[in-house]
Amino acid sequence: MAFPHYTSILRCCDGTSYVWHTKHLDRRQQLHNEGRGPKYTAAKRPVEIVYSESFEALEAANAREKQLERWMH
Numbered sequence: 025m026a027f028p029h030y031t032s033i034l035r036c037c038d039g040t041s042y043v044w045h046t047k048h049l050d051r052r053q054q055l056h057n058e059g060r061g062p063k064y065t066a067a068k069r070p071v072e073i074v075y076s077e078s079f080e081a082l083e084a085a086n087a088r089e090k091q092l093e094r095w096m097h
Contacts, residue, residue, distance in 0.1 A: 029085035031078035033092065043092045045085040049076060057092035 046052040059066040
């Protein structure tokens with residue numbers, strides 16, 4: 025069975041948000057909280073997942089990520 029692709033919104037400790045996609049939701053959140061994610065989230069730990077959606081196709085997850093990023097900026 026293939027893993028679904030997730031598009032999620034992380035809430036950082038300073039109240040800002042970060043949109044991303046992954047195949048491993050919990051593992052990626054852990055990496056962000058360990059400071060092994062992007063520089064943006066590494067400096068704003070801890071982070072928590074406040075929203076996520078699953079998609080069968082990577083392309084759909086990428087498209088949703090871009091849409092959410094546009095809406096948030």
